[in-house]
Amino acid sequence: MTVPPLPVAVTMGDPSGIGPEIIAKMFVRRLDQRDWLVVGDPLVMQHAFAALGADVPVHAISSVDHAAFDGVSLDVLASSDLKALPPVGEVSPISGQAAFSAIVTAIKLACEGSVRGIVTAPINKEALSAAGHRYPGHTEILADYGGRVRVAMMLANDEIRTVLVTIHCSLADAIRRADFAAQMAAIRLANAGALALGIANPRVAVAGLNPHAGEGGLFGDEEITIIRPAIEAARAEGIDASGPWPGDTVFMQARKGRFDIVVAQYHDQGLIPVKYMGVEKGVNVTLGLPFVRTSPDHGTAFDIAGTGTADPSSLEYAFDYALKLRVPSF
Template identity: 75%
Template sequence: MTAPSSCHTRPLAITMGDPAGIGPEIVARMFLRRPAQRRWIVVGDPLVMRHALAALDPAARVRRIPTSAEARFDDGELNVLVSSEGVSLPPIGRISAESGRAAYAAIIAAIRLAKTGAVRGIVTAPIHKEALAAAGLRYPGHTEILAEQAGGAGVAMMLANEDIRVVLVTTHCSLRDAIRRADQSAQMAAIRLAHAGARALGIERPRVAVAGLNPHAGEGGLFGGEEALIIAPAIAQARREGIDASGPWPGDTVFMQARERRFDVVVAQYHDQGLIPVKYMGLAQGVNITLGLPFVRTSPDHGTAFDIAGRGVADPSSLETAFDYALRLTGAAT
């Protein structure tokens, strides 16, 4: 995750997300709520974004742009770079192949912009995994698409809020597969990325706590041997590399200790072990940061919320937090 030196002069790109969910609405709402911070473009379908913006402010206007170079930021119009164009709106609040294809097209277009340096980073609005599947796109989520498009780079999810930061060893897979995949190589990758990610956020010497896999971190082998056989050797290797890593710590207390500032970042072994503590503290201030990419990518810490899509009540706070983190990670203040 790097921030090129010229990043201050280039916009961020924000994908519209699944057009049937709340993504277009929260993007439009953030645009209206932050008139002083509009140096960014939306990547998506102009028709979808025009509808979302008009529902909130009929006087607001969308500028359809074929390239990021044609964006303007001084006239109050929302710049939408065209990644797809439907002839009608998709069914709101429903899974459809049409929405899955449009959401995917926006992600791919934004990644290309970031890889070529046209934008300084990307913020992604929520997508729906079943809509991707309906479109024949077999990805568990954004992280896997980003990793593939970045050339198979080793990436990890960091979930962060003002209290704790969590990096996952394994992400979107069954618990059975997570246990199998959490080998020493995966441990090392997550620990290194946790260290690098915390440094990117301004922590000079991050204290990295590694959670155990089993109850009570295995209780000396009584509840499982992964801690002694896999996790502890990875921690020892990380320490030899100069990383301030410790553990394995019991998963039922390590997050509380991180919240009390004993640790700067926690490496969690599987998806729910890491995400439950972050999300329990509230979705509005949570953000997902993808570590290990050649560009900055953040996203809100919630899904498409089909149950409220199209009702005009979606809260953009988590998207705004993701936007703020992207600015922070690219070294831009505004």
């Protein structure tokens, strides 16, 4: 007897944003692929379908074992029980708490082995803070509740992939945090992430921190004192790492096929090249977790929430990426 694969859990995101709408649109568009569930609030998802004029029943469940996967109704594992809809397009502590509860519940399911991975719809950091949760983003919540000290963000599209040494912090803090240990963690996770995508013998390019990768120390010595020693240490471990390469050309080289993945030193250095190529094909992957986690490469879009105009393409791309990734063994 063949055991069916574990389902993917899609978290609702901030209910005041476009998360519920793009989830509903993905369900409506994928007639032959409905064996997944949402972790969130049943009332919010009912309203999302109603707003689209879609006659889709919401099947509220309390456990994955109760999911119907009948191809008609959307299974929603209830992580909250709202009695009224929160305001649309506004920062709300109610929405922040509902979004947080969905994430934590989904992490628990993944750690228990009830789902094979998580796809997370966008959250709003101000709403999280208003609800009393001082996290700068999904990545830090996943690390905390997933029980991991070192995780990394990988942004990817059809042409380039990048892993960040530092994530959500000021540029001044990023420079301080990009130490030898952070370099090694990012290089190792980049290599493991590429392997999880089925890339044999990944070629890992490491970007420099300073212009022209420091120009031999003329524009800063971090490349000489920190980044290059980490690359050499990674190569001693058998990782095909190279660099440091100038940050303004390394992504072009990766796009041409010279490298499989790029380690970027800070948030904007890595994300601008990916997002410039279009958020509809961008996906965020959290590396270092014992389960797969992906998300679309955009935010809650409060400015268009409730208008019915949100594009689900990036969510669908993130969902497909979650199915493609091998369950990691970090």
